Structure formats: structure tokens, C-alpha cells
Amino acid sequence: MALKLNLLAMLLFLLLASTSKAHASVFDVTSATYGAKPSSNVSKALAKAWSDACASPSASKVVVPSGTYKLKEATFRGPCKAPIEMQVQGTLQAPADASQLTRPDTWVDFQYIDMFTLSGGGTFDGQGALAWSQNDCHKNKNCKPIPINLRFKFLTNSKVQDITSLKQQIFPHACFPVQPYYISTSYHHNEVHLY
Ligand SMILES: *[C@@H]1O[C@H](CO)[C@@H](O)[C@H](O)[C@H]1NC(C)=O
Numbered sequence: 001m002a003l004k005l006n007l008l009a010m011l012l013f014l015l016l017a018s019t020s021k022a023h024a025s026v027f028d029v030t031s032a033t034y035g036a037k038p039s040s041n042v043s044k045a046l047a048k049a050w051s052d053a054c055a056s057p058s059a060s061k062v063v064v065p066s067g068t069y070k071l072k073e074a075t076f077r078g079p080c081k082a083p084i085e086m087q088v089q090g091t092l093q094a095p096a097d098a099s100q101l102t103r104p105d106t107w108v109d110f111q112y113i114d115m116f117t118l119s120g121g122g123t124f125d126g127q128g129a130l131a132w133s134q135n136d137c138h139k140n141k142n143c144k145p146i147p148i149n150l151r152f153k154f155l156t157n158s159k160v161q162d163i164t165s166l167k168q169q170i171f172p173h174a175c176f177p178v179q180p181y182y183i184s185t186s187y188h189h190n191e192v193h194l195y
Helices: 002-022 043-055
Strands: 027-028 061-062 068-070 073-079 084-088 090-092 104-114 115-118 124-125 150-154 158-160 164-166 175-177 179-183 191-194
Touching: 027 043, 043 061, 043 073, 043 084, 104 115, 150 158, 150 164
Parallel strands: 027 061, 061 084, 068 090, 073 104, 084 115, 090 124, 104 150, 115 158, 124 164
Antiparallel strands: 150 191, 158 179, 164 175
8 A cells, every 4th residue: 555655656746747847837038028039138038037937936947039139247046936947049149348247257147046957059159248358368467367158156956958158259269069067966155167
């Protein structure tokens, strides 16, 4: 009897796990609610979609469909109520002009999130704002550190996969497909940088 109950509980768990995954609520930045359009500035729409998804009591997915979108520096912060995914299918582009960034060291960061996935096959394009040309390390030993495209801070049980981090002017035309990266620790002081 106990075994049967266990089995039943397990099946129920598997069923719940699979349905919660299948039915992650979608927060598409180009939906009428958020109104982002390809080739436009997605900063506000993405911030709003993130905060709605983060407050969702069940699994959620923020989607940036294909297309190129401008994104000012951004911080996506938890804790969220349920597992959350950001699926970037298109390209997010930093401002070409560094003076538009108020912090010098990071373009996009994700903080204090449990069960976070970043995926989608898209690209984070750091553009000129994070460019080598604005850094004098080639002649100054005490130069400012090269700014970071993506910074992951205090994440647990999280995963980054199928994303490209692009930084044109350091190595012109080079891009860095990011290897799948799993953060499966309960140690809350982890920090990962992608240049
Ligand atoms: C994009 O939107 C953000 C937030 O509204 C704003 O601060 C920024 O200046 C905008 N950037 C451009 C290039 O319009």
C-alpha cells in the first residue's frame, strides 16, 4: 500500500512538473500589453514584462522574439515567485554611445533569482558602449576593467544556454557563443561574468 501511494505521489509529481513546464505563462515583450517593436527601444517593455513574470505565482517565461531591440543598461532582479525563464530569440543591443550608460562596468545583470534560465538562441550585443576603444588598457596598466556584457549575481539552480554574447570592438567581428552554464548551488555569493 505504502509503495502504491509512493508511486502515485511520484506520478502526480511528474505530472505536475511536466504540466507546470508546459504551461509556463508567456510574457512576450511584443504583445499588446508591453508593446515593444523590433528596431525600437525595448528597455521599458522588458522591465515591465520581467516584473510581471517575476510576480507570477506559476512558472513564467519572458520572450524577446526575433528582431533587433535597443536595451539600455538593465538589471533583472528576483526573488521571483516561481521558476522564471528569459528567452531571447532576437538581438538585444546596448547603446552605441557609452555616455548613455550610468554605470561603467555592466550592461545587463541578473540578480537574486532561484530557478532562472536564460536561453533562446539570441544575442546580447554590447556594441560601442562597452567598447575597447573607450578603455585605455593598451597604454595604461591601471586602466578601468573592461565592462561586462552579462553579469549573474546571487543566482541559484539556474542555467544559461544557447545565448551569444557579442562585443564587437574588442575583437572585431568575433562573437562568443556561450557554453551552457549551470549554477546549481545553494551558495548565495556566486558571481559569473560573460564578456
Ligand atoms: C530607451 O528607454 C530607456 C527607458 O525608458 C531610456 O532611459 C533610454 O534613454 C532610451 N534609449 C533610447 C536610445 O531611446
